[in-house]
Amino acid sequence: MSNIRHLRDKTPESEKITINLGYVDLGRIDLLVQEGFYSNRSDFIRTAIRNHLDSHADVVTKSVERHTMELGLRDYSRTDLEALRDAGEVLHVKVVGLARIDPDVSPELALQTIGSITVLGALQASNEVKKALADRIR
Structure with a gap:
């Protein structure tokens, strides 16, 4: 019997965080935004974090x-x-x-x-x- 309840389909609220990035990484993100892959820096960062968390989904679940x-x-x-x-x-x-x-x-x-x-x-x-x-x- 699992005691996990998945409730994250819609995120009604979010928490703001601050990160430090090197200039080269920031420039690469800006290039992807400029090319239309992401709407802005935050969109890129959220997507990257979700993808990384998804790659560890089994570990998180366990x-x-x-x-x-x-x-x-x-x-x-x-x-x-x-x-x-x-x-x-x-x-x-x-x-x-x-x-x-x-x-x-x-x-x-x-x-x-x-x-x-x-x-x-x-x-x-x-x-x-x-x-x-x-x-x-x-």
Whole structure:
């Protein structure tokens, strides 16, 4: 039984990163953009990263399975967390991608229900929730 849920068909949001490239590599990218292979530098870089990640898809899948992580976008609502609290359960968030804790989740509710957070990608939550869970975020 696999615990992987593929949710990355559409990317509603993205995370901005900064990279340093040598002048020659940058020039080669600009040449491909100029020749119409890519619409801009970002398009080239996104395509290159996706192609490289696809070449390692098996390794990523096995690692996700080994670490029992969810792959893609995972939302945690106030209703979800209240149900966990009422059941006396503690959540250990493990996500490869984007984990979002809804804005209406209070720091108190988050502290009552979230035991740990491990996100390889990005975590979106209110500043108050992030501050309350700071010692639980890895």
